[in-house]
Amino acid sequence: xxxxxxxxxxxxxxxxxxxxxxxxxxxxxxxxxxxxxxxxxxxxxxxxxxxxxxxxxxxxxxxxxxxxxxxxxxxxxxxxxxxxxxxxxxxxxxxxxxxxxxxxxxxxxxxxxxxxxxxxxxxxxxxxxxxxxxxxxxxxxxxxxxxxxxxxxxxxxxxxxxxxxxxxxxxxxxxxxxxxxxxxxxxxxxxxxxxxxxxxxxxxxxxxxxxxxxxxxxxxxxxxxxxxxxxxxxxxxxxxxxxxxxxxxxxxxxxxxxxxxxxxxxxxxxxxxxxxxxxxxxxxxxxxxxxxxxxxxxxxxxxxxxxxxxxxxxxxxxxxxxxxxxxxxxxxxxxxxxxxxxxxxxxxxxxxxxxxxxxxxxxxxxxxxxxxxxxxxxxxxxxxxxxxxxxxxxxxxxxxxxxxxxxxxxxxxxxxxxxxxxxxxxxxxxxxxxxxxxxxxxxxxxxxxxxx
Amino acid sequence: xxxxxxxxxxxxxxxxxxxxxxxxxxxxxxxxxxxxxxxxxxxxxxxxxxxxxxxxxxxxxxxxxxxxxxxxxxxxxxxxxxxxxxxxxxxxxxxxxxxxxxxxxxxxxxxxxxxxxxxxxxxxxxxxxxxxxxxxxxxxxxxxxxxxxxxxxxxxxxxxxxxxxxxxxxxxxxxxxxxxxxxxxxxxxxxxxxxxxxxxxxxxxxxxxxxxxxxxxxxxxxxxxxxxxxxxxxxxxxxxxxxxxxxxxxxxxxxxxxxxxxxxxxxxxxxxxxxxxxxxxxxxxxxxxxxxxxxxxxxxxxxxxxxxxxxxxxxxxxxxxxxxxxxxxxxxxxxxxxxxxxxxxxxxxxxxxxxxxxxxxxxxxxxxxxxxxxxxxxxxxxxxxxxxxxxxxxxxxxxxxxxxxxxxxxxxxxxxxxxxxxxxxxxxxxxxxxxxxxxxxxxxxxxxxxxx
Numbered sequence: 001x002x003x004x005x006x007x008x009x010x011x012x013x014x015x016x017x018x019x020x021x022x023x024x025x026x027x028x029x030x031x032x033x034x035x036x037x038x039x040x041x042x043x044x045x046x047x048x049x050x051x052x053x054x055x056x057x058x059x060x061x062x063x064x065x066x067x068x069x070x071x072x073x074x075x076x077x078x079x080x081x082x083x084x085x086x087x088x089x090x091x092x093x094x095x096x097x098x099x100x101x102x103x104x105x106x107x108x109x110x111x112x113x114x115x116x117x118x119x120x121x122x123x124x125x126x127x128x129x130x131x132x133x134x135x136x137x138x139x140x141x142x143x144x145x146x147x148x149x150x151x152x153x154x155x156x157x158x159x160x161x162x163x164x165x166x167x168x169x170x171x172x173x174x175x176x177x178x179x180x181x182x183x184x185x186x187x188x189x190x191x192x193x194x195x196x197x198x199x200x201x202x203x204x205x206x207x208x209x210x211x212x213x214x215x216x217x218x219x220x221x222x223x224x225x226x227x228x229x230x231x232x233x234x235x236x237x238x239x240x241x242x243x244x245x246x247x248x249x250x251x252x253x254x255x256x257x258x259x260x261x262x263x264x265x266x267x268x269x270x271x272x273x274x275x276x277x278x279x280x281x282x283x284x285x286x287x288x289x290x291x292x293x294x295x296x297x298x299x300x301x302x303x304x305x306x307x308x309x310x311x312x313x314x315x316x317x318x319x320x321x322x323x324x325x326x327x328x329x330x331x332x333x334x335x336x337x338x339x340x341x342x343x344x345x346x347x348x349x350x351x352x353x354x355x356x357x358x359x360x361x362x363x364x365x366x367x368x369x370x371x372x373x374x375x376x377x378x379x380x381x382x383x384x385x386x387x388x389x390x391x392x393x394x395x396x397x398x399x400x401x402x403x404x405x406x407x408x409x410x411x412x413x414x415x416x417x418x419x420x421x422x423x424x425x426x427x428x429x430x431x432x433x434x435x436x437x438x439x440x441x442x443x444x445x446x447x448x449x450x451x452x
Numbered sequence: 453x454x455x456x457x458x459x460x461x462x463x464x465x466x467x468x469x470x471x472x473x474x475x476x477x478x479x480x481x482x483x484x485x486x487x488x489x490x491x492x493x494x495x496x497x498x499x500x501x502x503x504x505x506x507x508x509x510x511x512x513x514x515x516x517x518x519x520x521x522x523x524x525x526x527x528x529x530x531x532x533x534x535x536x537x538x539x540x541x542x543x544x545x546x547x548x549x550x551x552x553x554x555x556x557x558x559x560x561x562x563x564x565x566x567x568x569x570x571x572x573x574x575x576x577x578x579x580x581x582x583x584x585x586x587x588x589x590x591x592x593x594x595x596x597x598x599x600x601x602x603x604x605x606x607x608x609x610x611x612x613x614x615x616x617x618x619x620x621x622x623x624x625x626x627x628x629x630x631x632x633x634x635x636x637x638x639x640x641x642x643x644x645x646x647x648x649x650x651x652x653x654x655x656x657x658x659x660x661x662x663x664x665x666x667x668x669x670x671x672x673x674x675x676x677x678x679x680x681x682x683x684x685x686x687x688x689x690x691x692x693x694x695x696x697x698x699x700x701x702x703x704x705x706x707x708x709x710x711x712x713x714x715x716x717x718x719x720x721x722x723x724x725x726x727x728x729x730x731x732x733x734x735x736x737x738x739x740x741x742x743x744x745x746x747x748x749x750x751x752x753x754x755x756x757x758x759x760x761x762x763x764x765x766x767x768x769x770x771x772x773x774x775x776x777x778x779x780x781x782x783x784x785x786x787x788x789x790x791x792x793x794x795x796x797x798x799x800x801x802x803x804x805x806x807x808x809x810x811x812x813x814x815x816x817x818x819x820x821x822x823x824x825x826x827x828x829x830x831x832x833x834x835x836x837x838x839x840x841x842x843x844x845x846x847x848x849x850x851x852x853x854x855x856x857x858x859x860x861x862x863x864x865x866x867x868x869x870x871x872x873x874x875x876x877x878x879x880x881x882x883x884x885x886x887x888x889x890x891x892x893x894x895x896x897x898x899x900x901x902x903x904x
Binding site for chain 1: 455457458459462463464465466467470471474485486487488489490491492493494495496497499500512513514515516517518519532533534544545548549552553554556558559564566568578593595596599602713716717797798799800812813816820823826827828829830831833834847848889
C-alpha cells in the first residue's frame with residue numbers, strides 16, 4: 001500500500017492491487033471447491049449478546065445503531081454489532097440451519113470482518129478472512145484433521161507466495177504430556193508455552209515455575225516444545241523424554257497421521273512443531289499455524305484446529321476442524337513487498353481504435369465478436385489521433401490496439417509492446433494466452449510496475 | 453427463501469441458494485470484465501458527515517461505534533457509519549485516488565450495503581449491490597451512455613432471467629419539453645411524473661395542476677410520458693406534440709443514439725420510455741430503469757443514469773454514467789419463484805468411496821489425480837457399507853461415486869443417477885461436461901428441488 005488510507009485501519013486497494021487480491025480469493029475458491037467445499041456467506045451483524053458470550057473481546061466489537069435511534073448498548077438484548085470473525089456467525093448458521101444441511105458439512109467463507117482495535121502495521125479494523133471448516137453432527141472422524149492440512153497446503157502452494165511451513169501440533173499430545181508430568185492446570189501451561197516465540201524459553205520457564213511447576217517439570221515442558229520434525233520421528237523424540245499418559249499416546253497417534261499423510265502429499269511443507277499451542281480455549285486436538293518463510297514477522301497467516309463443540313443447540317453438538325486465512329493482512333504484505341504483482345490493472349486485452357467518430361458502430365461490432373470469444377475488449381469513445389489512442393491503451397497496460405480497415409482494406413491489430421502489426425479478423429484472431437487476462441504472479445524485475 | 457431469517461431484513465442463503473447467487477455475481481463479473489471494467493471494493497464505513505451530506509436519508513443510516521466508547525452521534529465529525537449505497541463511497545474513492553487512476557475510469561463494484569429501513573418483502577437491511585460506472589475527469593463523451601446500455605443489456609441476457617426491458621429516457625428531453633411548455637420548476641414536474649406508475653395519470657394531472665401548471669401543460673406533460681417505442685420513432689411522436697426548446701432537441705438526439713445503437717445490438721430489449729424520471733436529483737441526462745417481465749412488482753431491478761458531477765474536489769469535477777443492480781432483491785425473487793435453480797448444492801462431482809479404513813491414502817491419490825484435472829472430488833472419511841456411501845453422495849447431489857479396485861482389479865466409477873458403472877482411470881476419466889460443476893439455469897419441472 002503506497003498510499004495511506006483516508007481512514008486508518010480501513011485499507012482500500014487500487015485496481016491493480018485489487019487484481020492481486022481477486023487472484024488470491026479466486027485461487028482459494030478454486031482449491032476449496034476442488035475439494036468439495038460449498039461457499040456460504042453470513043450476515044455482517046450478530047446480536048451483541050451472541051458476540052460477547054465469551055466475555056473477553058468486547059473492546060474490539062463495533063456496535064451498530066440507526067442514527068436516529070438510541071445507541072446500541074451491551075445490555076439491550078436486541079442490540080446488534082458487526083462480527084469480528086467468521087467462526088461465531090458460522091456456528092450460529094449451522095445450528096440455525098442444521099435441518100437443511102448435510103453433515104459432515106464442508107464450507108468455505110470469505111468475508112469482511114471488523115475489529116475496533118488500535119490499528120498498527122498489518123492490523124486492520126476492516127479485513128477479509130477466508131475460513132474453511134468441516135463440521136459434523138454429534139461426531140466427526142479424525143481423518144478430516146488430516147484432510148484439512150492437505151487442503152491448506154495445496155491452497156498455499158497454489159498461491160505461489162514462496163516457501164511456507166504449516167506447523168501442526170495436537171492439544172492432546174501437549175496436555176497428556178503435562179498430565180504425565182503431574183501438572184494439574186494444563187491450560188495454564190499451554191498459555192505460557194504459547195508465548196515462547198515472543199518472550200523466549202528463559203522467561204517461559206520462569207513463568208511456568210511461577211505457576212507452581214518444579215524446574216524439572218518446566219524444563220520437560222520446554223523440551224517438548226522444542227521438538228520439530230518433518231516426519232513422524234517426533235514420536236521417538238517425545239518418548240525419549242520418558243513421560244507416559246494415555247492422552248499423550250492419543251495425541252502422538254493423531255499427529256503422526258497428519259504428518260505422515262502430509263509428508264507424502266506436500267513433502268517438507270507440513271511439519272510437526274510441538275511448540276504450537278494456539279491461545280484459544282476451544283481447540284481440543286489438532287492445532288495448525290502457518291509461517292511464510294522470509295515473512296516471519298507477519299505471524300501466522302493461516303491458523304486453526306479441531307474443536308469438539310463449535311456450537312450446540314442443547315440437544316446436539318457440532319464438532320469441527322477448520323482454518324482461517326487472514327487475507328487482507330497477507331495481501332497487504334504481498335503488495336508492499338511486491339511478492340505478487342499484476343501484469344496490468346484492467347481486464348481489457350484489446351482496445352479498438354476509432355478512425356473517425358462515425359466508425360463507432362463498426363468498432364462495437366468488432367468488439368462484440370472478440371468478446372464473444374472471451375477476449376476482453378474496449379472501444380475508444382472519441383476519434384483522437386492514433387498516437388493518443390495508443391497512449392490510452394499503453395497507460396492502462398492494454399497490450400493490443402485494433403485498427404479498423406478503411407477504403408476496403410482489412411482490419412489490423414498491433415501489439416503495442418513489440419510494435420508488431422498484423423492483419424486480423426475479429427472472428428479468428430486471438431491474443432497470446434498470457435495476454436488474455438491480467439497475470440498475477442511473483443514479480444520479475446523486468447516488468448516491475450512503475451514507481452509511484 | 454423458504455426459511456425465515458433469524459434477523460428480519462438480513463437474508464442468508466443455504467448452500468444451493470448461494471450457488472445461484474454466486475452464478476449471478478460470476479456472470480456479471482464476466483460480462484463487465486469482457487467490457488474492460490476493473491473491479492474495486494471500498495471500505496464498508498464512511499464518515500457520518502459524508503453520508504448525510506445530501507440531508508434526506510439520515511433515518512436509514514447505521515452508525516457504528518466501539519461498544520465501550522460513547523455512541524456515534526451525527527454531530528461528532530469522526531463518527532462512522534455503514535455505507536447505504538456504493539455511489540457515495542465510489543465518489544470518495546475517485547477523488548481520493550484520482551492521481552492513481554486512468555480516466556475515463558471503468559469500474560464495477562459488488563458489495564453489501566446497509567439501510568436501517570423497515571424490512572418488507574424484498575426490502576432488506578443488508579443487501580448486495582452490483583454497480584457499473586464509467587467516470588471521466590472534467591468531461592465524459594456521451595458515447596459511454598450508449599455503451600452502458602449495451603453492457604447492461606448483455607449482462608441481463610447472460611443471466612437468463614427471462615424477458616426484460618431496459619427503459620431509457622433523457623432528463624434533457626423531459627426538462628427541455630417542460631421548459632418549452634413554459635413551466636418553470638421542471639424538477640417538481642419530474643418528481644410528479646415519477647409517480648405515474650404508482651398513482652396513475654389522473655392523480656398526477658391533479659398534482660401537476662396543484663403545482664401551478666395549466667390543464668393543457670399537465671396534459672402535454674402526460675402525453676410526453678405516454679410515449680414508448682422500440683426504435684427512434686419516439687422523436688416524431690414528441691415533435692407531433694408541437695413543443696420546441698434547444699434542450700429538448702439535445703435530449704431527443706442523445707436518446708436516439710442510445711435507442712438506435714441498442715436496437716441493432718439487443719433488438720427489443722432497450723426501449724425509449726418517456727415516463728422514466730428517476731427520483732434522484734443528480735441525474736442530468738440519460739436515465740435507465742429495468743423491468744423484468746412477469747415480475748413487474750419487483751420494481752426496477754437495475755437503474756441509473758448520467759450525472760454531470762459524481763464528485764468534485766473543488767478544482768475538478770468527475771462526470772459519469774452508471775447503473776446499479778439490486779442483486780439481493782433480485783436473487784430473493786429468483787429463488788422464491790424458482791426462476792433460477794442450482795443442479796446441486798456442492799461443487800463436488802465425484803465421491804471416492806472407501807472399501808476399508810486403510811484405503812484412505814489410496815483414495816486420496818485418486819482424488820488428487822482427478823482434482824489435478826479440474827474435477828472436484830471428495831473422499832469418504834469412514835469405510836461404511838457402500839450403500840451408505842452412495843446415499844452420502846446422493847443426498848448432496850454428487851453425481852459420481854468412485855470405487856477403488858480391490859485384489860488387482862481396476863477402479864470403477866458409477867453414475868448414481870443412471871446406475872451405470874464403468875471401468876475408469878483417474879488419469880483419463882472425465883464426467884459429463886454438465887456434471888463438472890453445479891449448473892444454474894431456468895428450473896425445469898423434472899429436476900425441481902425437493903420441497904422443504
